[in-house]
Amino acid sequence: MAAEGRVVGIDLGTTNSLVAYMEGDKPVVIPGVDGSNLVPSVVALDPMPKDGNGRPTVTVGNSARRTLVETPERVIYSVKRLMGRGLEEVQSELKFFPFRLADDVEAGEVPRIQLGEMRFTPPEISAYILRQLKRNAERFFGSPVTQAVITVPAYFNDAQRQATKDAGRMAGLEVLRLVNEPTAAALAYGLDRNKEGLIAVYDFGGGTFDISILKLSDGIFEVQSTNGDTHLGGDDIDNLLLAIALDEIHSEHGIDLRQHPGAVQALRKSAIDAKIRLSSEPVAQFDVELPNGDRYQREIPREVFEQLIEPVLNRTAGPCKQALADAGVTPEQIDEVVLVGGSTRIPAVRKLVENLFHLAARGKKPHIELNPDEVVALGAAVQADILAGASATTEEMLLLDVTPLSLGIEALGGTVAKIIQRNSTIPASATEHFTTGVDGQTNVAIHVVQGERELAADCRSLARFDLKGIPPMSAGLPRIEVKFLIDADGILQVSAREQRSGQQSQIEVKPTYGLTDEQVESMILDSFDNAEADFAKRLLIEARNEADSILTKVEQAQSNPAWSQLRGEEIAAIESTRNHLSAARSGDDLNAIREATIALDKSTHRLAELMMDAAVTSAIRGKTMGEAGEQLNEDLTAPHPMAPAEFR
């Protein structure tokens, strides 16, 4: 069954995730149950069941985002920034996010995030997002989906790639390939034209920045070089705006909103709205009511905004120049530049790109024909089609990607001996020989690192392993051949052999960061998920759950002040669609339930907006002074965006 099923392409993004497939000769995004192509990469834990038994349900996407203001401690977003990272890195990352680490996390473990009363590793959180996308696709096709291509930032290291693959497995997906996001975008652009030449893909997303330079010839997409920053994206811009608002509210009105996670989330949404508006308008406003009745009103003209974000944007220039140098080309030799990622909608970003690649002088414009939010998923669908084979559209296409970082081994004195250079076409391999330093030694320890620095301590530690079972010989006599191979996903595989005795040495590769196979196995979500017999039943159960969830939310909303702001006909429409759904929900007609769910979702659209707008105020007013005081002492919560304004 599964082996010859459809292969979908998934863009697992920092801010939004999408799933797409090839419909004939065109890649198409599969919409979710609410009709939207984008599934916000937000995961929320519903309240614990009232009887105290069982596990709370996990929701993903728009419905999870809605709970961000009311129960911020049960919601996580931007989890991609935490994927494949060690404890210290996660701690420094969390300075900018309202999540907190589980308090029993130990060094060397994959960090777990506390969400309500439960704890999850970043791959588990990502697995919930992937499972949602998988379900959206299954709902769309009416049949199970078990194989996928997932995109990752080109500059993701080995651990981040492995974590993404683990997440796929937990979600019940066989990950046929990890594809680099900029390369996927190039595939989407290169599909309908027989382009030849050099193209640069500038991918500035929610949390990561990538630049890739590709040579297109005769259907072969050959990456020449890639560079980037896995710590740079639209999030950084949001945080800057948020910092200003928080600081000004504090100094002008004497209110420290940072003590109110819900209010900060609502303000963060205003900051994002302002950022988006500034891409098309010359000015945007913050206008927020504060608890003491004051209003925080602030105009942000585009020039001010552009000055503010200039340092962030300039950080993309270095990687671009390095990528050009590594590819051995000048900006003038780049024939086309493709823009990818939501942040490339900012006019200042486009101007920067035009300057970097000397486009204006050559009468060229960067390519923006494909929706920058969707292009990566579309490209993933193209790659999925290539892998599935047997498609006339893609049979001549082939993607040759590179490894973004050099692979090295720690040598004497802590220096790094590079064995595979960055920008080598993958799969790539290197064979090294090791020997013993002491008579009778039976183990040799090897430390593998990734990065460009000269000292191992400055590079990213990938794995340490022991070559075991070396036959006892005089020092220097054993000759152990170790083969390092970076596969087509950009993930390292190691094998070893003692040559004098012909023995296969045992190796146990302990990844420095990451989950063991057993851990991944134990984290697989609903293992029954793939059983075909249960499929129809499952769809029905899911549809009912979705119906219940929205019905409950509408029920609760009636006591929200926003309800009284609705017009009479709006309330009537909600009542009618709600009764309709209640009736459909008790039946067995899957489509009737789904349609009624969508209808209710649509009729409550304005209600949801009103609730969001009112949120800053209510999130603050809802708390007693006592609660606020308690929160002050709750240091476990990482300080929220821009804690002490790091704003220069």
Next chain:
Amino acid sequence: MLKVIDSAIPVECWSCAVAHNESTLFCPHCSKIQPPPGGDYFSVFSLVPRLDLDLGMLEHQFHKLSRKLHPDRYARASENEKDWSLADTALLNDAYRTLRDPIRRTEYLLKLRGAEIGEEHAGKDRKDPSRVPADLLEEAFDLNMQLEEMRMSKKIGDTDPELQSGLEQAKKKYNDMLDGVDSDLRAQWQVWDDGEEGARKESEKKMVALLDRRRYISNLVRDVTETLAT
């Protein structure tokens, strides 16, 4: 040295059981992918070892083989075929990366022929005196003094225009020297490609010396460039 995976010759095709004598990526009989063959990087491209290569042809061949070998083509094949596709493609990529670069290609061929080549990545000290070309010893010493002086003055925010222009001249001079080494190397390529065994041996010695010289000079150029840039 190049890794040669043990493959008894003749080998039987795993799929059609017809024996094939040469190391090969695909069975000549049934065209199925085979485990990584022994043999050198040149043989991956069905070439005999030589130094003057037509890079256009090499790229064309690389693309053609990639289309047939790449793991993307075996995503739904048997586990064995998947493994071989991965290993064969890694071999192809390693071979192409080595052969398309003139210096790596020369070093590789010399190593195949048993020559000792100082490799940059092997962590050999680039200031290893035994590797310093005799005629450059004195000049290099002076240059290093100048570089040190430059770094010191830059550290205290001083710029000495005389020192600056001296270093820029040195950079140009060594770059010209590199061009000279490269054209000498190319001349040796011809000697090796066209020569008999005796002539080849002679030319190999010259190329080893030229590569040492080249490595030394390009390190000097790099040091000067870095110092001027900081």
